[in-house]
Amino acid sequence: MLQNATPALILLLLMVAVAFGLKRWRTHLPGALRRQNGPSLQILSTLALGPQQRVVTVQVGEGEQRVCLVLGVAAGSVTALHCLDGSALPPDAPEPTTPGGNTGFAARLAQLTQPNKAQPHAPR
Structure with a gap:
């Protein structure tokens, strides 16, 4: 039996x-x-503009040397739309958050599924 398992x-x-x-x-x-x-x-x-086009905001560097770039991203190219130096940027601030820390689709879904307390029967 061992001789059959040896090659394997x-x-x-x-x-x-x-x-x-x-x-x-x-x-x-x-x-x-x-x-x-x-x-x-x-x-x-x-920010999605279409199925393959996006506008992306990117921060490069830290402190006073940071630069903020607004980039147009498509299927085959990346284009710089705007450049903002670090001296013109506001100081670092905490990122805004929604209740529960959710952003995007999850926050919007939670907002739509929670009852409106100010106007309980108002259309959404």
Whole structure:
């Protein structure tokens, strides 16, 4: 019985070794993904204009060196629409939150499903 399982076990070990070797080889390739120590990047907001078009507001850098970029993002391109220097930006403020910390669809759904206390029978 062991002689029937031996080729399968050898093949299994060979496949694991090949997978491990390919993973090691990939990390040593030139141009492999490495963490960069560049300026920090933070997405402040996004707005969908269509199925493949968005306007994205991005903050690059920190402190007085930060720059706020408004980018137009489409399927095949990214276009800078506006650039605002850090000296013209207001100081860092806490992000606005809705009750419960939800934003976007979840906040809107919660708003529509909760009864209106001021006008209980008013149309929405």
